[in-house]
Amino acid sequence: MEQYLPQFESALSIDCVIFGFDAGELKVLLIERNAEPFKDWYALPGFLVKQDEGVDEAAERILYELTGLRDLHMEQFHTFGDVDRHPQGRVITVAYYALIRINGQKELRPVTDYAKAAFWHPVNDLPKLGFDHSRIFSTGFNKLRRRLSYQPIAFELLPEKFTLTQLQQLYEAILNKKLDKRNFRKKMLSYGFLKELDEKQKNVSYRAAKLYKFDRRKYTKIFQNELNLDK
Amino acid sequence: MEQYLPQFESALSIDCVIFGFDAGELKVLLIERNAEPFKDWYALPGFLVKQDEGVDEAAERILYELTGLRDLHMEQFHTFGDVDRHPQGRVITVAYYALIRINGQKELRPVTDYAKAAFWHPVNDLPKLGFDHSRIFSTGFNKLRRRLSYQPIAFELLPEKFTLTQLQQLYEAILNKKLDKRNFRKKMLSYGFLKELDEKQKNVSYRAAKLYKFDRRKYTKIFQNELNLDK
16 A cells, blocks of 8 residues: 555546337447447447546536437446456446436437447347446446336336336336236336326327326335335 | 547545444444545545456455455445545545444454554544545435435344344434334334344343344335336
8 A cells, every 4th residue: 555646547437328218119329439449349338538527527528429418317327447347458437327218319429530320229139349338238227127116217218198008118128028918007007106197199000098197206205215214 | 539548647546435333323434544645534444446456356455454344245336536536636436335233343453554543433423534535425325315215224234133222223323313213113013024033132221122133035025126017
């Protein structure tokens, strides 16, 4: 413990795992890289933090430069600091994640030429990713799964008004398994946090289904404070 | 985005927020520093990561060197990367946290002379800490509070067998407020995850109270899978 600062030369980077849901599929935001190492590979949107930039600030800038998206509510979920994770030197990466409604997001377009393209890719069929990004993705996906049971994340991915089929598809995509339709509906409706609207789907070629809204206050009351004892 | 690695000189450090519970009080593990900057100040156990060391590995080593504790189950909770957080240069710190039973832990003793002493300090009366450690502590404490409602953390801090008074004291310490004794007991017992033992406290000068054990399987069934829909 005798060394002084800087103890070693290292770089700090950010990687973003952005989940979106669209047309019954759970997707993650990827870029096609345009620089070495891993040139032409697919990867999570990520790059180096600047000297004069805090990590949260860097995360916003990097996501914007590589994909054109901004003003997302991103949250740190893990920092990856294995010694050999980057082929060019020691790079510690802080991973952020966010959930967004793909629907209504503007077009993806990298602002720098460091990425050739940015695009949504289904999570259940991911290509090989550069660096240790497959591991970073998995860690983020596991976090998403765990949170599904105690946070209202499903409703951040769905449009404001949604059908029970859409809700079930989202749960199935995150849990990666088929759920029984009848049980799913019964259980979901039993909680009381879904508000049935006097409205049906529009512009569908099949029989229009009822639309629902999410009642965040009720959800919070039911789950978040389950063990909150001052009531 | 044109620079190459290393993009800038920075150091990486680890800081540990270790919570313990003892004699009705929630405590956090501190050290008294023996080196500049902040020499003689109190601080969280923390130091620089080595060049050839992964972050998880570094966290274990650093906690051991500064306090003598090892084999804790530590978990990352946040990475602090503000530009000016360290007076000697850019240092990004990865913060870890753990919950332990103070009772039964061996004596605290720094292994390096970088710390003069290591000790448990009540969380509700913390002294001024070096660096941004007050902020790191608060972030960890908030995380602990949030987790209290959906993870069985209270039972990691209590002895294996505990009284309802001890359990209530722990909840009060984490939530930082008084709870009604009758409501607390009624609610806690209603869940069914507390197993009443055929055993009472020993060696107490007042009327011995019943001891309880925590039934983790029942807890998990009740809370973790609340929204797990494949049952």
